[in-house]
Amino acid sequence: MALHSTGIEYTLSIDSISQHVFLVTMSVPALQQTHAEVTLPAWIPGSYMVRDFARNIVSIEAVNSNNDAIDVTPTDKQTWQVEAAGDAFTLTYRVYAFDLSVRSAFINDEYAFCNGTSVFLKVTGVESLPCSVSITVPESQPDWVVETAMQLQTDGTYLCADYDELIDHPIFMGECTSETFAVQGVEFVLLFSGKTRYDTNRMCADLTKVCDHHLTLFGKPAPVKRYIFMTLIADQGYGGLEHRSSTALLYPRFELPLAGEPAQLNDGYVNFISLCSHELFHTWHVKSIQPDVLVNADLSQEVYTDQLWIYEGITSFYDDVTLARVGVIPPQHYLKIVGQNLTRLMRNTGRFKQSIAESSFYAWTKFYKQDASAINNIVSYYNKGGLVALGLDLLLRKRSEGNANLDKLMQALWQQYGHNKGTPADVIASLCMSEFSIDVSDYLQRVVYGTEDVDLAALLADIGVSVSDSPQQSVDDKGGEVPAKLTARYAFGATVKGAELGLSILTVQEGSAACQAGLHVNDRLIAVDGYVVNTKLLDRMLASEREDAFSLNIVRDGRVLNLTMPLLEAPKQHMALTINNDDAFANWLGLGAK
Secondary structure, eight states: OOOOSSSSSEEEEEEEEETTEEEEEEEEOOOOOOOOSEOOOBBBBOOSOOGGGGEEEEEEEEEEEOOOOOOOEEETTTTEOOOTTTTOOOEEEEEOOBSSSSEEEEEOOOOOOOHHHHHOOOOOTTTTEEEEEEEEEOOTOTTEEESSSSOOOOSSSSEEEEHHTTSSOOOOSSSSSEEEEEEEEEEEEEESSOOOHHHHHHHHHHHHHHHHHHHHHHSSSSSSEEEEEEEESSSSEEEEESSEEEEEEEEEGGSSSSSTOOOOOOHHHHHHHHHHHHHHHTTTTTTTTTGGTTTTOOOSSSSOOHHHHHIIIHHHHHHOOOOOOOSSOOHHHHHHHHHHHHHHHHHHHHGGTTOHHHHHHHHTGGGGOOOHHHHHHOOOOHHHHHHHHHHHHHHHHHHHTTTTOOHHHHHHHHHTTTTTTOBTTTTHHHHHHHOOOOOOOOHHHHTTTOOOOOOOHHHHHHGEEEEEEEEOOTTTTBBBOOOOOOOOSBOOOOEEESSSSSSEEEEEESSSSHHHHHHHHTOOOEEEEEEEEEHHHHHHHHHHHOOSOEEEEETTTTEEEEEEEOOOOOOOOOEEEEEEEEHHHHHHHHOOOO
């Protein structure tokens, strides 16, 4: 590849499919630097955990413009010093890629995928130089296609204005199926890895409505001209990560509708469209509007902010409500989703210990590194944040007599802080006051910076919706709908999964009956009252009348133990929302973007 003195050029190819290794060359022009420093990010924007991507670089070497070998010396875990002596040089390095996620890089026999943060080194001090990339598919896979949102040049290379743009366009090469559709002048690509034939006509039709909603909400001009829903299909797995002109998604293969199947509104399909809605919304609300400290963030180390609830919480509200607004799901189905979110929060005792502002700040070490204690010690800024956003919308409408709402707040955010100006920590309270003359600081102090629950029952009543609570129906009950059968009489307080014999304990809720009995995470619950147990039998026992405590037989670390679980009344943590006034609720949904 010929070296252009004005920029940095990369080539990306696959060194070995079976060994999951990318081969990268990086040609750097003469920079008048005796010692050039090259480094790889430690984390990827949108995923707040240090992942040390450089640990996957398995070899690195360099030559100068005369093709003579020059020294490359590591200076820390992700940085190397190149003895360039002011001359142009070329680095050649290999990257191990076997992390099936949306955050890193992955190669198998079907496709290869990578984020730039995993494969493209940068030269410190010249990040503003343009970057070009040449992508080569393996000779053994001539039918593989390349897809990325980078700008394709006439010579077959891809061009980015600078390093920040380079690492914000994931790259796919491999077997895939894809469909293209247009909305308001923007081209959208729906791509699925592999050869599974999906009902893409249905998905494109529903996504057209979602894309139109988001584009209309924020108004013209759109920040993108072409956008890719880049979906990695696997047997198991779930995830999404936003980028400036695309999103990388990971989804289970058979949770999506196959071509020719009768259309059904099952959870797998709804969750996928909601995931696409969520990540597309981030095109405005994260990739353009973002916390001040994350503008030009240092990717070598943690960057702390207490604003993630604003970005993930509000987006988590819009991802689902959009589906109801545009008719992908009926109104009651939307309320079922809200009820499930509320149920999950009610079963999370960690919400009494941590605010969602604190959850945002400690995302690096707590939210992104959860263990079995998480349910008792932390709260999700996604989960509670979405409910806070719903409450904020209802509160703004109430205090303004219908003149203000969350849509108008988002539009003000976009107009004043779009294009990477950066939001201060008090941006929500400040904008509500400046735009609507409404003081919401009391609400935010209680539910964002404090640990109070959102009083959704009172707020939802204004739009014709009631909230009910009841004991859970089963140990794996998700809530969301008014129970149609006998619910638990006695509390359990642990989450489980079926085992070859009995049940494995996944989490134990603080203060619950299971906790008082002495159950631990990773215990194997073999029997209750002397009978080998499964989820169905446990549900029946918890719903039956009795006078004496439960006798539990467990296996812990190879030891057989007998425990006694007290009879505690089942808590009312199954939440459901019901429409009492169809017109009021339809009016709320129908307001849309004004």
